[in-house]
Amino acid sequence: MVSASGASFLKGMLLGSISWVLITMFGQVHIRHGAQTGDHEHHHLRPPNRKDFLNISEVTFIELSKSIRVFCIIFGETEDESYWDVLKETWTKHCDKAELYVYGTKNDNLFNIERNDKWLQMRRTYKYVFEKYGNSYNWFFLALPTTFAVIENLKYLLFTRDASQPFYLGHTVISGDLEFVTMEGGIVLSIESMKRLNRLLNNSENCADQSVIWKLSEDKQLAICLKYAGVLAENAEDNEGRDVFNTKSIVHLIQEHMSNNPGQVVEGCCSDMAITFNGLTPQKMEVMMYGVYRLRAFGHHYNDTLVFLPPNGSKND
Amino acid sequence: MASKSWLNFLTFLCGSAIGFFLCSQLFSILLGEQGDTQPKILHNDPHARHSDDNGQNLLEGQMNFNADASQHKDENTDIAENLYQRVRILCWVMTGPQNLEKKAKHVKATWAQRCNKVLFMSSEENKDFPAVGLKTKEGRDQLYWKTIRAFHYVYDHYLEDADWFLKADDDTYVIVDNLRWLLSKYKPEEPIYFGRRFKPYVKQGYMSGGAGYVLSKEALKRFVDAFKTEKCTHSSSIEDLALGRCMEIMNVEAGDSRDTTGKETFHPFVPEHHLVKGYLPRTFWYWNYNYYPPVEGPGCCSDLAVSFHYVDPTTMYELEYLVYHLRPYGYLYRYQPALPENILREINQANKNED
Numbered sequence: 102m103v104s105a106s107g108a109s110f111l112k113g114m115l116l117g118s119i120s121w122v123l124i125t126m127f128g129q130v131h132i133r134h135g136a137q138t139g140d141h142e143h144h145h146l147r148p149p150n151r152k153d154f155l156n157i158s159e160v161t162f163i164e165l166s167k168s169i170r171v172f173c174i175i176f177g178e179t180e181d182e183s184y185w186d187v188l189k190e191t192w193t194k195h196c197d198k199a200e201l202y203v204y205g206t207k208n209d210n211l212f213n214i215e216r217n218d219k220w221l222q223m224r225r226t227y228k229y230v231f232e233k234y235g236n237s238y239n240w241f242f243l244a245l246p247t248t249f250a251v252i253e254n255l256k257y258l259l260f261t262r263d264a265s266q267p268f269y270l271g272h273t274v275i276s277g278d279l280e281f282v283t284m285e286g287g288i289v290l291s292i293e294s295m296k297r298l299n300r301l302l303n304n305s306e307n308c309a310d311q312s313v314i315w316k317l318s319e320d321k322q323l324a325i326c327l328k329y330a331g332v333l334a335e336n337a338e339d340n341e342g343r344d345v346f347n348t349k350s351i352v353h354l355i356q357e358h359m360s361n362n363p364g365q366v367v368e369g370c371c372s373d374m375a376i377t378f379n380g381l382t383p384q385k386m387e388v389m390m391y392g393v394y395r396l397r398a399f400g401h402h403y404n405d406t407l408v409f410l411p412p413n414g415s416k417n418d
Numbered sequence: 419m420a421s422k423s424w425l426n427f428l429t430f431l432c433g434s435a436i437g438f439f440l441c442s443q444l445f446s447i448l449l450g451e452q453g454d455t456q457p458k459i460l461h462n463d464p465h466a467r468h469s470d471d472n473g474q475n476l477l478e479g480q481m482n483f484n485a486d487a488s489q490h491k492d493e494n495t496d497i498a499e500n501l502y503q504r505v506r507i508l509c510w511v512m513t514g515p516q517n518l519e520k521k522a523k524h525v526k527a528t529w530a531q532r533c534n535k536v537l538f539m540s541s542e543e544n545k546d547f548p549a550v551g552l553k554t555k556e557g558r559d560q561l562y563w564k565t566i567r568a569f570h571y572v573y574d575h576y577l578e579d580a581d582w583f584l585k586a587d588d589d590t591y592v593i594v595d596n597l598r599w600l601l602s603k604y605k606p607e608e609p610i611y612f613g614r615r616f617k618p619y620v621k622q623g624y625m626s627g628g629a630g631y632v633l634s635k636e637a638l639k640r641f642v643d644a645f646k647t648e649k650c651t652h653s654s655s656i657e658d659l660a661l662g663r664c665m666e667i668m669n670v671e672a673g674d675s676r677d678t679t680g681k682e683t684f685h686p687f688v689p690e691h692h693l694v695k696g697y698l699p700r701t702f703w704y705w706n707y708n709y710y711p712p713v714e715g716p717g718c719c720s721d722l723a724v725s726f727h728y729v730d731p732t733t734m735y736e737l738e739y740l741v742y743h744l745r746p747y748g749y750l751y752r753y754q755p756a757l758p759e760n761i762l763r764e765i766n767q768a769n770k771n772e773d
Contacts, residue, residue, distance in 0.1 A: 109430040110430065110433035113431060115433075117434030257747040352732050359478065368481070369482065371744065372489070384693075393740065393746055394746060397721060400501055401595070401742075
């Protein structure tokens, strides 16, 4: 009798393992086909070409640089508090405005169910930001506390785009028939997307929790919600087709690229115009700050068409 | 009978649940291994003698960031190119047969290309790499022998091919363009050498070996001459200290390599160790060795830094990317130092001649 139940236990384990493998495999199949759906013609967004603005005067360049106003939302849990000070002191200074949105409280009571409902928190955050700041900013960038972002490169990507169009950009992932912007790479919404999102959040069931068996991540839920308003995700790339929103750190990407082609010389892992890297500790944030905004080679100059001044009273950039 | 099959069914369900759970845990553990598992290493030896490698992750292959030239079509490198012609630097990299593939290879794939001439110095010759054989043994106690032999080799074969002569380790990352900017204010005929200046043992100070140091042509001549006339000998195996003593004996000045705001340019550690306050404990040797008041935090390091040390292969590529590739578009850097007058004049002259 014991061996019979032992055998069925083992059979059960085998079935469990196989079903896990199958589920993860299908869940991770990424097929990039350029499916043409909806309002936008494009799924891949690239920065402008120099030729597009050769005729614009210098004064207009400065005006242009100022016309892109980016609001940064750092979205994290209370455990991430060690990050808050570092973020305030580093890259978020380059946003036109940045605010940290923490959810969950340290004083946990047993019934603090809300703490785990990240999608609810995200909805609340977006609603709050839109209501308070929707008039003063035209682009809204949401990032995790472990992300480092180069806002100047974000502005370069966006400055020829019309914010009154529904843009929803970042590092996209395709899951089934849903293309969504993954939170690790940062989520960019134009003011039009924020408007549409806000309208949906006010009175729609469509943006309620869509989880069926297990919890659907909040970035997926956002994509589903935005889809109802006709806002579709686009993957942002540089002119060579390389992602500018990265979900991993530079070191991680270097090691990944090298291990994919061991023993060979591989092409550089990352774009010169990269906007985000993720998975950084507070110490690494300081290194990035120095590496991006200060450390450089003497004698190399660029003929850029936008001008960004360093923030006031700052020592690390 | 019914209860038995019911029991079997239950155990089957249990088994499948556990199998499912175990698999996912196993996978997440495996994934967790990837990523930045950099242990916090404090290098307890001011004389930069490297401990034998504990078989750290061998980085197979190389990365070429320069393969993508189109990202640099808006780049103007006139000044960098002008300095390349005017301030000729020969770099020699201290390495060994066991490190050619592990470390020197990555130096070769990154910053070494920017030297006017680069030589890899090993105890044995390697025609393929290529590496020069100094006919010494390997080991910590051979460092000064290798240094003496290397400088003699450079003097015998390449004296007229360069104005300045840099020594670096195979785990030093050097920003050669910034070194040229630093040296452009001086003449190779001056008896002077630069690096990260340490204060103990030598009155005028001496330069840290790992952070790299660079001799003027005159300094190199005096160094070689010193051994001919036996004013200097192989007095110790502590390479940087011994060389520093010899420089003082031969009246070669220990230069101030700090930038125009007083920030250090040669660094004995990676950026993180200098930028993060409290990374190096107060009791660490470094605080007592630095010739100038040591600084941690953003004031530690010049925007135009010249070198970092204890750079592992992955960090070599990371620095290469941060220095020469990733940049904030349109950003007006705070620190905008000028070129020395004589070079500015020359560039203006060259531009006028082109018109």
